[in-house]
Amino acid sequence: MSNYLDWQNKISSDRKIVPLFYIADFSISPVDKIVKEEEEKVNLCNYTDVYKNTYITSDLEFMEGSASENEINRFQIYDGDVLITKDSESWDDIGIPAIVVGNFQNTTLCGYHLALMRPKKNLVNPKFLFYCFESKKHRTQLEIEATGVTRFGIPKDAIGKYKIPLPSLELQNKIVEYLDREIVKIDSLIEKKTKLIALLEEKKKTVINEAVTNGLDTTVTMKNSGIEWLGKIPKHWEVVKLKYFIDINYGLSQPPEYFDTGTPLIRATNIFRGKISKKDMVFIDADQLKSNKKIILKKGDIIIVRSGAYTADSAIIDEEFENSIAGFDMVIRSKNDLFSNFLAYVLLSDYMLNRQLIPMRIRAAQPHLNAEEVGSTTLIKPSLEEQKLIVQKLETFFQKNKESINLINNSINLLKEKRTTIISAAINGEIAL
Structure with a gap:
């Protein structure tokens, strides 16, 4: 962790390091999930909405909550706002960002365990600020500030002091265009590989069910099980x-x-x-x-x-x-x-x-x-002997299945490393645009 700010020595000369409070207004949300009759009904953008999504849009299914007039004024989210996770059960899940895109017909607030940042658009492109938190190398600043034992959190002043390598707005826009183009390619590959793992996991369920209801011999004589939803089973079972x-x-x-x-x-x-x-x-x-x-x-x-x-x-x-x-x-x-x-x-x-x-x-x-x-x-x-043959066949299949999943997971991890490397390099000026 001693080298967590080494990137500051590598940024290009056309950037200056500034604290977040210089380029954005920020606050920590106290809006909890308790609905109070005397308060106005609102939608809540909660921790999982931010953790699981890159973009916070009006078509997400938000939790219904309530808030005071003061909370609505302070924590209603708007296009360009950047939200980050402030608390987590794991220190390396601190500072995970999502960016608000578009406006909301219903009043939607930043919920508890999150911090809301409103970029000063004359100084910073909101998407550039978002990428500054997407970068693992830069986000480490918050991770080391996290305190706790079973649950970790970051103090407000740590967010305000978060260091940003800030180029001109013109260059920020170019960086955002470049990253939007490159990251979507990587994310698309990750999504395809993730879906392939899901298919392999689903295949396991199919193979198990087929083996324990029909056995291994596809030519065996079948009989009616006497159970409507089960159908036919091997005659000797x-x-x-x-x-x-x-x-x-x-x-x-x-x-x-x-x-x-x-x-x-x-x-x-x-x-x-x-x-x-x-x-x-x-x-x-x-x-x-x-x-x-x-x-x-x-x-x-x-x-x-x-x-x-x-x-x-x-x-x-x-x-x-x-x-x-x-x-x-x-x-x-x-x-x-x-x-x-x-x-x-x-x-x-x-x-x-x-x-x-x-x-x-x-x-x-x-x-x-x-x-x-x-x-x-x-x-x-089936007979005990056949049970053991079925288990042997299943274990052979699962070993191959596991090896395939491990290979795919390894390739996903490499893509994720490439993703964070590209983001950090673009933000720091290590890539010629």
Whole structure:
């Protein structure tokens, strides 16, 4: 971080370094999401609107809120305003910009956790100011000013002192034209590659569902499953209730004390589409819980989220998380002739997840599942030998799929690096226009 202002020594002689307060009026919005009857109804441009969009336009779906007359006067957004994220759960998400384009029929305000900048158009092209925040090299100024532990924020004076390499308005306009032309090409490539990853992810779902409902042999004789929405299945497969082939236990009933190190506690937030994420993982002292052996996870155990937004999501325990502790969800352990890895794929399939588990979880106001409901689901079961062959085939496919996604992600990262390099170089005068 010691070299975060090195770019100042590299700017061309036709630029002067000025603080943001010299070229723009700025303020931090206090307008929250609480609707008050005595206030005027407004639309709120919130954190996610800025974080996810380059342009803030009237066709975005804004949240409805309310504001006082003073707040409306101070924080109503107009064409050319630049908004940045002021607070975030991650310090490197500080200062992410979006620019307001066009005017708004409805009163729309800059919301909480954001800062609003109104460029002085006789000094700075609003889009040039936007690019000064798009540049990772320049935005580092704000990142190092961020304070906090679980949530980070930047003080108002740090925004005002943000250093801008300012050329003439004429040159700013040329830089904006150049960057608009070049960045749209890069962004278009990134978008295409991102869509390709989404297609590969969607392909995984299709392959799973096909394998666990039809098997691997396309020539096998089929029979009517007896379930209308399921249709035909291989003739030699059984239609059974899941409860006869599994044991279900619940995890912890009360949260234990958390530590920075120790035994991982697998919670709902760590489970996503069959995988266990280490992000936001907490640790406990397992010695305090040894008496409850049911919550100590074994390889092949499957955790299924039983309540909240992630209800019905699941993941299988591999060697890395063996002997971890189950959080507050259900632990499924296969028995008899049901292969746990096969069951893990079944729980991710359309016929189990979307046709059975998800409809169960939305019956009540608060999404939830219980052991009886999970056990009552229909399982289409091939022989144990065939289950293992299906898993082997799926794992081979997923390995190739993962390699393809990794290659695409690497190319996206290179494009993003090129993007920020071009922006920084243009702003600093390292590119001849």
